[in-house]
Amino acid sequence: LAKTTQPISMDSYEGQEVNITCSHNNIATNDYITWYQQFPSQGPRFIIQGYKTKVTNEVASLFIPADRKSSTLSLPRVSLSDTAVYYCLVGPMGFQKLVFGTGTRLLVSP
Amino acid sequence: GAGVSQSPSNKVTEKGKDVELRCDPISGHTALYWYRQSLGQGLEFLIYFQGNSAPDKSGLPSDRFSAERTGGSVSTLTIQRTQQEDSAVYLCASSFASLGEAFFGQGTRLTVV
Numbered sequence: 300l301a302k303t304t305q306p307i308s309m310d311s312y313e314g315q316e317v318n319i320t321c322s323h324n325n326i327a328t329n330d331y332i333t334w335y336q337q338f339p340s341q342g343p344r345f346i347i348q349g350y351k352t353k354v355t356n357e358v359a360s361l362f363i364p365a366d367r368k369s370s371t372l373s374l375p376r377v378s379l380s381d382t383a384v385y386y387c388l389v390g391p392m393g394f395q396k397l398v399f400g401t402g403t404r405l406l407v408s409p
Numbered sequence: 410g411a412g413v414s415q416s417p418s419n420k421v422t423e424k425g426k427d428v429e430l431r432c433d434p435i436s437g438h439t440a441l442y443w444y445r446q447s448l449g450q451g452l453e454f455l456i457y458f459q460g461n462s463a464p465d466k467s468g469l470p471s472d473r474f475s476a477e478r479t480g481g482s483v484s485t486l487t488i489q490r491t492q493q494e495d496s497a498v499y500l501c502a503s504s505f506a507s508l509g510e511a512f513f514g515q516g517t518r519l520t521v522v
Binding site: 333335341342343344345348384386396397398399400401402 | 413442444450451452454457465500502510511512513514515516
């Protein structure tokens with residue numbers, strides 16, 4: 300699985316847009332980029348997955364440049380409830396061992 | 410049930426005792442994962458089952474840890490001769506692997522006293 304690097308922590312305020320960038324220089328051709336969210340005292344929850352360009356769902360957007368060596372998770376207009384740890388994973392679709400890094404701890408303040 | 414179910418939700422055990430943690434994955438999911446998470450830390454991979462293939466045990470921290478998955482469904486993680494450093498939340502996840510999304514249970518909080 301490709302090694303990923305993301306900021307340890309980020310701070311934001313309610314209503315702001317938050318962008319969390321993940322670096323994955325060694326991404327392979329058949330690798331996908333997946334983001335999970337973990338609230339305190341809960342297991343991680345799948346947010347979004349993409350291969351290239353842009354993916355959007357009701358929770359977030361994922362931007363992937365042409366070289367795919369990085370990706371950016373974008374959370375529009377965050378609220379206090381978006382305070383969580385966000386994990387970036389890179390690996391082939393299906394039948395893969397999911398290995399989580401340390402993630403990015405996002406703190407949203409009033 | 411609709412989600413991944415883990416039991417017990419909390420377990421307090423004495424140092425040196427054996428414990429068994431259970432995971433009921435979502436029906437039909439072929440992949441099952443166990444993780445350990447100490448307070449304030451990230452998820453530590455323990456073991457991965459995929460269908461009838463041999464499990465990937467590369468994350469098990471010592472030979473005191475073992476896991477099995479019966480009939481391709483329920484999984485049990487066993488920790489023998491528990492130590493205080495085994496105290497953590499143990500999380501189980503399952504996925505229909507070809508879709509790439511893993512669903513996590515609520516975890517078992519293990520406290521070794």
